[in-house]
């Protein structure tokens with residue numbers, strides 16, 4: 001088990017380089033098996049979710065080369081096998097092998113995916129979409145079997161703009177016969193990144209990034225290259241940190257448009273920052289105004305930034321609200337923040353945050369990825385020493401977090417306990 005130890009209350013200056021987006025990389029990697037041959041993904045973040053997906057690819061007899069942040073995946077000799085619980089449980093995104101294997105092999109056996117404990121996380125919208133394409137689906141305890149003689153393009157209306165279902169249905173339908181139209185599709189920038197990769201392979205996808213995506217099925221796909229787009233959630237996390245501890249802290253390698261939902265809120269609070277072409281410079285700011293945030297599907301305020309943002313809200317002068325609308329259980333970090341001195345009460349999926357309150361280091365637990373990131377921010381701002389256990393949650397999605405923060409002046413280390 002790993003523990004993170006943070007000595008707080010140091011100013012952070014210099015540059016943090018943002019890596020490739022976790023939620024794009026975790027779909028691009030499984031998508032690679034749709035093309036027979038060696039595909040190449042650049043700017044892959046060094047996170048444990050990447051390693052879990054590589055283990056699944058190796059089970060499926062793909063050849064993997066990883067050099068720095070470039071991942072080469074050769075799926076020429078892919079062997080279709082059951083993806084067992086010990087692999088599929090390690091992350092949520094193992095479910096992208098459903099769409100990718102169904103597309104390529106028309107047969108998939110996989111155990112239910114894992115992922116953070118932030119809600120019930122059903123995959124019924126994915127399953128209904130696969131069925132609409134003509135797949136037959138059976139379940140045996142925790143195992144799904146998906147099979148089809150042929151996938152046939154059709155109109156699919158998603159009852160919620162699910163990121164995972166949108167991507168999974170794009171993956172499955174690229175090699176279907178005829179045209180698929182996904183209505184009420186999720187519109188995340190990551191979805192455009194996946195569509196670009198598939199199009200580089202020879203797929204015919206238009207409309208990604210809008211709520212209507214059209215996929216004209218093709219007979220086969222060829223090897224291709226793609227670069228993972230910058231991680232807007234990693235960038236947002238460090239931007240929030242900069243508002244508390246930054247001294248001209250530069251968050252570099254970002255796409256400012258992708259951060260607009262956050263930056264407009266930071267502006268409303270009075271945070272001192274400057275947006276440039278591919279970076280933002282942020283300074284710690286006093287007299288922050290209280291605000292209300294409500295998480296929404298993209299391009300609304302991202303659910304994955306809500307927990308980190310709640311730490312900044314503890315330093316506003318007055319009452320702020322953080323309302324989570326995507327997941328039922330994104331308040332796991334609140335008891336730890338309160339233990340550090342915050343004044344947060346939770347009612348259902350809304351946190352009421354009274355500020356400002358000084359924060360003091362103590363022993364806390366990361367209950368999930370973004371909740372863990374919130375505790376890292378709190379620990380770096382707090383006086384004294386913060387010890388965070390269950391750091392594995394954080395390492396699933398933030399690459400080289402301790403070394404990136406050390407480089408800008410943080411006193412932070414990760415030890416085995």
Ligand code: EPU
Nearest residue numbers: 023092093121122123124125126162163164304326327369
């Ligand atoms: N939902 C259903 N049925 C489905 C699919 C989703 O009811 O079949 C519900 C979910 O329960 C949830 C909502 O729809 O209430 C949104 O789910 P979505 O499918 O959009 O989420 P996801 O694809 O499972 C991805 C990210 C999450 C991020 C959400 C929303 C990955 C691997 N995960 O999850 O990232 O919160 O989209 O943007 O891409 C994180 O990075 O910390 C994280 C949790």
